[in-house]
Amino acid sequence: xxxxxxxxxxxxxxxxxxxxxxxxxxxxxxxxxxxxxxxxxxxxxxxxxxxxxxxxxxxxxxxxxxxxxxxxxxxxxxxxxxxxxxxxxxxxxxxxxxxxxxxxxx
Numbered sequence: 001x002x003x004x005x006x007x008x009x010x011x012x013x014x015x016x017x018x019x020x021x022x023x024x025x026x027x028x029x030x031x032x033x034x035x036x037x038x039x040x041x042x043x044x045x046x047x048x049x050x051x052x053x054x055x056x057x058x059x060x061x062x063x064x065x066x067x068x069x070x071x072x073x074x075x076x077x078x079x080x081x082x083x084x085x086x087x088x089x090x091x092x093x094x095x096x097x098x099x100x101x102x103x104x105x106x
Contacts, residue, residue, distance in 0.1 A: 002021065002022040002023055002093065003020060003021055003022065004019075004092075004093060004095060004096035004097075004098075005017060005096060006018045006019075006020050006031060006091075006095065006098055006100070007058075007097075007098070007100070008035075008054075008100055008101075008102065009057070009099070009100070009101040009102065010037060010038065010102055011105070016035065016037060018031055018035050021091065022091050022092055024091070025090070025091075026090075027090050028052070028054065028086035028089040028091070029041045029052035029085075029086035030045065038102070038105075039051065039052050039086060040052070041086075041087060045087035046068075046087070047066075047068040047069045047071075047072050047087060047088055050073065050075070050076035050085060050106075051105075052085055052086035053073070053078070053083055053084070053085055053086070053103035054100040054101060054102050054103055055080055055082045055084075055101045055103060056084055056098070056099075056100060057082070057100060058097065058099040058100075060095055060098045061094075062089060062095070063090075065084070066088070068088075069088045072085060073085065076103075076106070077103075077106040078104050078106070079103075083103065084100075
């Protein structure tokens with residue numbers, strides 16, 4: 001099984017180093033939930049709620065945002081230039097070592 005390391009900084013500023021499998025078609029939101037981090041993911045990963053919004057804090061090049069993600073972020077609170085929806089970041093070898101900070105809850 002292939003695995004990558006993902007660092008999530010929670011809303012209290014505590015850093016969590018998570019191990020995520022690349023062969024299970026998971027995304028950041030699902031990994032956070034599996035580690036019981038405070039990510040709601042109310043829409044189940046459909047880019048329709050922004051409860052998994054996070055800020056990219058590392059220099060990783062992520063795939064371009066699709067319209068659904070951009071539309072949801074346009075309506076979300078606490079959006080920054082480095083905002084992404086965790087449900088739209090797939091667990092692949094390309095994100096090994098990524099650092100993400102959870103956005104504040106609305």
